[in-house]
Amino acid sequence: MPTIEKYAEDGSKQPRDEFFFSFCIPSTCSHEDLQKSLRQIVTAFGDNIPFNLQVNVDERNCQVEREISFTRADTIYMTVMGTIISFGIFCTLYHLFTRLEGLQQFKFSENVHRVVKEFSFSHTIKKLASESKNEDGLESLNGMKVVSMFLIIMGHRMMFYISSPLANPVYVEDTYRHVGWMVLLNGPVLVDSFFTISGFLASYMMLSIIHKRRRMVNLGTVFLHRLLRLTPAYAVVLGFYCTIFIQLGDGPFWDERVGVEQERCLESWWTNILYINNYVKADKICMFQSWYLTCDTHYFLFAPALVYLLWKSPKLGLLSMGFLIGISIILPCVIIFINQEEPFLLLYMRFLRDPIVNSTFKNIYIPSHMRACAYLIGILTGYMKFHMRLSNAKINSKINYLGWIVSLSSSVMVFCVSYIFYVPTEDKDYLFAGVFGSLHHVIWSLFSAWVILSVSEGYGAWIAPLFNWRPLVLLGRITYPAFLCHGAIQLYSAATTRAPVHTGLFVVFNFAASDIVWAYIAGFILSLVIEAPIRAIEKLIMGNHEKISEERPIKNLEFGDKKLGVDSFSIRIPKVTKLHK
Secondary structure, three states, X not given: OOHHHHHHHOOOOOOOOOOOOOOOOOOOOOHHHHHHHHHHHHHHHHHHOOOOOOOOOOHHHOXXXXXXXXXXXXXXXXXXXXHHHHXXXXXXXXXXXXXXXXXHHHOOOHHHHHHHHHOOHHHHHHHHOOOOOOHHHOOHHHHHHHHHHHHHHHHHHHHHHHOOOEOOHHHHXXXXXXXXXXXXXXXXXXXXXHXXXXXXXXXXXXXXXXXXXXXXXXXXXXXXXXXXXXXHHHHHHHHHHHOHHHHOOOOOOHHHHHHHHHHHHHHHHHHHHOOOOOOOOHHHOOOOOOHHHHHHHHHHHHHHHHHHHHHHOHHHHHHHHHHHHHHHHHHHHHHHHHHOOOOOOOOOOOHHHOHHHOHHHHXXXXXXXXXXXXXXXXXXHHHHHHHHHHHOOOOOXXXXXXXXXXXXXXXXXXXXXXXXXXXOOOOOOHHHHHHHHHHHHHHHHHHHHHHXXXXXXXXXXXXXXXXXXXXXXXXXXXXXHXXXXXXXXXXXXXXXOOOOEOOOHHHHHHHHHHHHHHHHHHHXXXXXXXXXXXXXXXXXXXXXXXXXXXXXXXXXXXXXXXOOOOOOOOOOOOOEEEEOO
């Protein structure tokens, strides 16, 4: 078989039968004119060459100098955002001036003043930079989230980078043959850490509230809180994708990348807002990273019932959790085996040109039923943590050492074994693929669960100071908006590429570091303008609701002297000090 055909069959190889080049022609010529002329040249070769040549000119890759013209949707979006920013500036000036001596009489009424103050940029910055007590060791989760987000941004940068025109594709092809590169090439498994953290927080927070009140949490309040926390900032970024993003740049790949992204967003934005985009119009998904929010929201819908069952009837709750975890392990294995899919995303160059249309991405990577195990393990971890605090239990030093050895070695094994699936083979073992496709999520989630439990209990050794480092704790407060923003930054960078890039490990790290900085700057602005004020207003409303709501008396249970809020994502939790029998 000719070598060029072997290259075409090997997914790890950049196709050698495709060549990309550009022409500068008058704007009066269409892409069809250029294609027709090139095909005439190819036809002239006739039988003088021992292979067939085909020419294709994609209309998306043809660009002319154009003037910026805003659509009605662009104007509405900019007007709304301009109004919000102007209101924030007004609130900031009001807040600063009314703090000056002699200007107190210009204050609004108390309730209005409290609302206006929450939209003040200076007040928001002060809150974001404020210190909080490390109740129950949960402050370390902020650091864990930030480190995980750094790694995910770096993984996404690698995906964008190696899908761009490369001057040295052989370098990338060689990485598929080295086990050490599997840390990046199987980087998508890191998302399971976020699912585990999310399940842990939901479980631990709700158990604290249920145990205090001796009744189920208010589901309407909990779900409303969730939507108010996620949706406003999410909607702002979606609006950016649907409107003015396309106006902000140009380049030979601009329409192919940003133009296609806008078309998909205009068609499927409503599936994002309804949190169903990993099932409905999954091949037109807007914001490639948005599937995570959808999965996490789906899991959260079932979390209160599972947590309440664990509190009300621990035996039945644990049996139910065991059953659900078993199903969440078996189901992906069966689906991968039957459909003969890859066990995880193989980050090949040709696949990364447009990963959304890839079968593994749509059917294995983003569906909620394929990723539920990590969240369920997080719920169990929260249950364990809660009962450890009630009983004042400690982790035995031998168990601690054994836990770290087993969890670290298992996590390394996940990356080492994933190397097997990058090795070309004619006969793939899809049963083994199914088993690994399920178990590698389980193993990584158990590793994340151990890190959460051990570090929060003070057994994190060298890793605890890192996760509790104040700069990481502060960055943790804007990790969600940074998550929303980083995709647009990387997409812009890839779409404005004008020449082949010479890739390498240092180059990837360099670009990833830039992405991280810009993502957190954009995330800080988004938090300042949208996310933090909405969160504060929601807390004011929920706080007033809590004051007027009646609570059942709690018998035989003593808590610390701090108030337990209804915020299921806040990590300021009162410590249980005594439990009477």
